[in-house]
Amino acid sequence: MKESFPKESEDGNIEYKLKIAQTTKDRLEELASQIRYRLAEKGGEAFYILGVSDDGEIIGLNDEEINISLENIRKAAEIAGAKVNIIREAQGKKGKILELLIRRSKDQLPIQISIITIGQADHGKTTTIGTLITGELDDGDGLIMEKIARYKHEVLMRRTSSVTERIMGFDENGNIVNYVLPCPLDEAQVYLNSSKLISFIDVGGHEKYLKTAIRGLLSHNPDYAMLIIAGNTGVSTMTKEHLGIALSLKIPIFIVITKKDITPNEILYKNIENLITLLKSPGVNKIPIIIRNIDDIAISVRNMKGGRITPIFIISNKSGEGLDLLRKFLNLLPPRLKWEKEVSKPFLTYIDEKFNVPGVGSVVSGLILQGWIKVNDKVWIGPFKDGSFKETRIKSIHAKKGVYVDKAQAGSSVTFAITDISYDEIEKGMVLLGQGMPLKAYREFEGEVFILHHPTTIRLGYEAVFHIHSIRETCKLIWSSKIPLRTGDRAKIRVRTRFHPIYIREGDRFLFREGRARGIGIITKLIT
Ligand SMILES: Nc1nc2c(ncn2[C@@H]2O[C@H](COP(=O)(O)OP(=O)(O)OP(=O)(O)O)[C@@H](O)[C@H]2O)c(=O)[nH]1
Numbered sequence: 001m002k003e004s005f006p007k008e009s010e011d012g013n014i015e016y017k018l019k020i021a022q023t024t025k026d027r028l029e030e031l032a033s034q035i036r037y038r039l040a041e042k043g044g045e046a047f048y049i050l051g052v053s054d055d056g057e058i059i060g061l062n063d064e065e066i067n068i069s070l071e072n073i074r075k076a077a078e079i080a081g082a083k084v085n086i087i088r089e090a091q092g093k094k095g096k097i098l099e100l101l102i103r104r105s106k107d108q109l110p111i112q113i114s115i116i117t118i119g120q121a122d123h124g125k126t127t128t129i130g131t132l133i134t135g136e137l138d139d140g141d142g143l144i145m146e147k148i149a150r151y152k153h154e155v156l157m158r159r160t161s162s163v164t165e166r167i168m169g170f171d172e173n174g175n176i177v178n179y180v181l182p183c184p185l186d187e188a189q190v191y192l193n194s195s196k197l198i199s200f201i202d203v204g205g206h207e208k209y210l211k212t213a214i215r216g217l218l219s220h221n222p223d224y225a226m227l228i229i230a231g232n233t234g235v236s237t238m239t240k241e242h243l244g245i246a247l248s249l250k251i252p253i254f255i256v257i258t259k260k261d262i263t264p265n266e267i268l269y270k271n272i273e274n275l276i277t278l279l280k281s282p283g284v285n286k287i288p289i290i291i292r293n294i295d296d297i298a299i300s301v302r303n304m305k306g307g308r309i310t311p312i313f314i315i316s317n318k319s320g321e322g323l324d325l326l327r328k329f330l331n332l333l334p335p336r337l338k339w340e341k342e343v344s345k346p347f348l349t350y351i352d353e354k355f356n357v358p359g360v361g362s363v364v365s366g367l368i369l370q371g372w373i374k375v376n377d378k379v380w381i382g383p384f385k386d387g388s389f390k391e392t393r394i395k396s397i398h399a400k401k402g403v404y405v406d407k408a409q410a411g412s413s414v415t416f417a418i419t420d421i422s423y424d425e426i427e428k429g430m431v432l433l434g435q436g437m438p439l440k441a442y443r444e445f446e447g448e449v450f451i452l453h454h455p456t457t458i459r460l461g462y463e464a465v466f467h468i469h470s471i472r473e474t475c476k477l478i479w480s481s482k483i484p485l486r487t488g489d490r491a492k493i494r495v496r497t498r499f500h501p502i503y504i505r506e507g508d509r510f511l512f513r514e515g516r517a518r519g520i521g522i523i524t525k526l527i528t
């Protein structure tokens, strides 16, 4: 093992153990409660390394010591309701080192990770998600995308236009649940049989669907972004556009290069070289690693949350080459966002889709950002044009297709059937609020902005569409600490919504766009 381990820290997600020799029942209980604590802290998974001392020294154990330690850690994990997976074996000074992943078992809520898939149209986003979740291969001519596309027009046009979520499940041993089901797309079965769920959010890469893609990025709070680049085409305008947005939202990225089967080697290498230059450039400042084996994966997953390490996978959806490493990586990828502390806050969900379901009525969906909710709870919906909110009731909660639940909490993407409101009254960007949330909408706010790109200059009176969660609202610049604003500028600004009051909080991120202009920022003050 070439890399050395950093010193163990209380809040890190790696635990070092030199060895766990013959143990008493009490010692096992103690180890089990430590595992339980680590799992609760880390969202259901933790890495353990056997054969390494507390301060990170790689010592190694002989076969007998390794076997006893492994057996003991397995027993303790079982007491804690978890399973041990061996990630890899390596050699230390005096013997073996074992790297382990301990994962909560499936009788508890699954560990959830959401990954937004970004990149230029036609580079293979939908196809890559499709081969990962079905285990089948593509024919290079749209086979897989046709299978998993959400709408008929998407199949006809060969282009994703919606924001679609698809789930891939791993069981406690790291096997892919989708592959053993009669139908790998059966979300209910995947949900019920998995210990860890990866939700892929697929967006359209065509420029025409950029605003939908931005809504996907802002309203789904993804843990990571998977940037897809076709090997034969390389980095394009929309690749840079999507990458820029993910970077400004501080979402860690990994890259999948597709179409290896139809790309001559010299073109592939040239395109990868250009990509690496882009990733290392000052504005991007990443550390790319081309993934060749399990060692590269083990190093990457331990550092993914930091956001600088950027793994690059090279695959073919047609021959299947490289997909196995990508699956292993996904199995080991840790959740990044901590939802635990949001659960105790009052309930809040931004509506990002609305439906009118015959026999059911108004149905809305969104990611629960705060709190928890149960069936029959009273909530408020709004704001309406006059800034008011209306009382409604949760009739039912849908966790994933076909799975009804009694309650749901922060971090889950769900669908609610609600009463006393018609489909036409509901708008995307409205919120559902629980007891304890202020029933107040705003027309003005202050924020700190960074201008990513503007072809000329921005002056007072400038108008652009602001995206905040699933809100999309034209706002006007009414004050700025710096006038005019140009590409690369940072400033304090005050804006006013043009048409509707909106529900916002201090600390919410916004992104604005108008033609080719882009800016990103954070709300610092709400103005009444
Ligand atoms: N030969 C080959 N073809 C691929 C591969 N991956 C995807 N394709 C093909 O590339 C085309 C585009 O794939 P999609 O998955 O629809 O691309 P997309 O990025 O989702 O495109 P948009 O939805 O428009 O943004 C399809 O015809 C796929 O069959 C691959 O690895 N090898």
Ligand SMILES: [Mg+2]
Pocket: 125, 126, 127, 159, 160, 202, 203, 204, 205
């Ligand atoms: Mg697509």
